[in-house]
Amino acid sequence: MSLQQRAIRGAILDFVDDPALSGDDAWRYIEDGILWIEDGRVKKTGSYEELSAELPESIELHEYAHHLILPGFIDTHIHYPQTEMIAAYGERLLEWLETYTFPVESKFSDEAYGREIASVFLDELLKNGTTTALVFGTVHPESVDAFFTEAQQRRLRMIAGKVMMDRNAPDFICDEADESYADSKALIERWHGVDRLQYAVTPRFAPTSTDRQLELAGKLLKEYPSVYMHTHLAENVEECAWVAELFPQSKHYLDVYDQAGLLSERSVFAHGIHLCDDACERLSETGSAIAHCPTSNLFLGSGLIELERLAEKGVQVGVGTDVGGGTSFSMFQTLADAYKVQAMRNRKLDPFRALYLATLGGARALDLEGYIGNFEPGCEADFITIDLHATPFLKFRTERCRSLFETLFVLNTLGDDRLIDTTWVMGEIAHRRDS
Structure with missing residues (x-):
């Protein structure tokens, strides 16, 4: 041949x-x-x-x-179900989730609807030059089936997972810990490693998971060591305070995930704005990565990331558009905001490093150097x-x-x-x- x-x-x-x-x-x-x-x-x-x-x-x-x-381009954090609510007005993170995100995500129990949105989402990524992404689904297994079906048809290297969320959210968008484990396990068996598709165990963020659910997420990572773990970390000061109340036994936000066994070279934490030195060092020790989402951070007023501190500590960093908290699928517009975030801190982000973060940096964050980037x-x-x-x-x-x-x-x-x-x-x- x-x-x-x-x-x-x-x-x-x-x-x-x-x-x-x-x-x-x-x-x-x-x-x-x-x-x-x-x-x-x-x-x-x-x-x-x-x-x-x-x-x-x-x-x-x-x-x-x-x-x-x-x-x-490699987008290390994005939500495909939020495609239709991008540019929703006027709330900070926690209120934004309640007002906009959860109602929209409730529609994704319908696989046909999920495929319709996934098609728009994937075409928009390609239009903007993004060929790999780490993607949130919803709590519905159908949302992942829909996404992977569309991604497979386009021969794309995509990583995605079903959201795990069993508390502190409306009943219509919650699952249960053992149900979430079983659904995630079935999805891993069905999709992980098929063509260019890979699975990510996806607790939404610590406040919306019980200790039992986080424990089961860790169990999945032990059972399937080649899968990813994808969640949010230290995005917003109110969120960080809430985590401290919910998990008083933990040293800090990252420690909640660490105690559940969720840190590894295939663990990606979106945002990582409000981190202590101990958390940065633990990320580096375990090879875990941060997905920097500057457009979303500015839009939701979440804060200004310390990129130089993460580099000094040896933490892998990629870039995420974080649609729909982020306001554009464009990696160029995201990098423009990344520069502005550092400018507001009296720092500079040179264009070579910015493009590194969007290409090889993203590949390293996803443990895919040698495959893409x-x-x-x-x-x-x-x-x-x-x-x-x-x-x-x-x-x-x-x-x-x-x-x-x-x-x-x-x-x-x-x-x-x-x-x-x-x-x-x-x-x-x-x-x-x-x-």
Whole structure:
């Protein structure tokens, strides 16, 4: 059987490490490069001058002038059932959940409805250049079946799970601890490791789970060590105070999860704004990751994350849009807000590190380095082509940039879905702008 090969020519950028640790050695830029794809995976990456002589004469060549080729974005925290309530007005976290989130999520016992929303959600991700995401469902197993069915049809690498929530929420959106365990177990057996799909054990957050439910979540992780754990942590000061009241035996918020056995290299905690040093050190020791959600944090008034402290403590960090608390599926708009969050703290987030967090940083947070996140040989060929002339003004602005640093900062600051010319999944075009 002949191998399916194609070559993508253009300016190529990817990362091999965190710029906060390795500086300019963390990234690779080829002004006129070739991304050589074979059977949906990266075969080679290099300059056009070096590789053009090696390419088979019959290879399919795609040329992208005035474009930048990047690995597909990785969204490390997002809620697909909240797609229809994005931009809901005027509440902080706990009131926002009661007013908007729980009523919307109650609809997802209907699998057909879930597939309708999942289809819109996944198409929106692709439109914005996101090829992998860590995704919340609802308490309904049907919500996960619906999501994975749609993701499988698109050949996407997606991680998702059924929400576990057995208290401190309306009865119509709660489950029971043992029922939640059984439902999660069945979903893991049905979906985890099927094609590019993986399962995440998903307690919503500590206040909405009893000790019994958290204990059973830990049991699932022991029974299925390759699954993920996905929840919220230290997003909001009122939430943190509530956790302290509900769990007086715990040293701090993270310790609630730690005591239940929920920390590992495949554990991702959304937000992590209000953390003590002990919690940061424990995250680092266990290889657990934080999903930084700047757009949501600003929209809900939750707080300003200390990215430099997490880096100093050795905590893995990815970026999440956190739709629908977040107000955009666009990773570019999310990175623009990430810069503003640090600016409000009198800190800076340079554009190289921002794009690292959205690509290889996300892969590391999800324990998927070597599969996605950069263009190392053998990686799955999920990538995007970014049009530097996507709008007349963007063309005007980027043509006046004097360095790659400046160009990337302009993209991170002004960019949105219009920048994404094509989104590729396993070496095939999954989205084309204006098509």
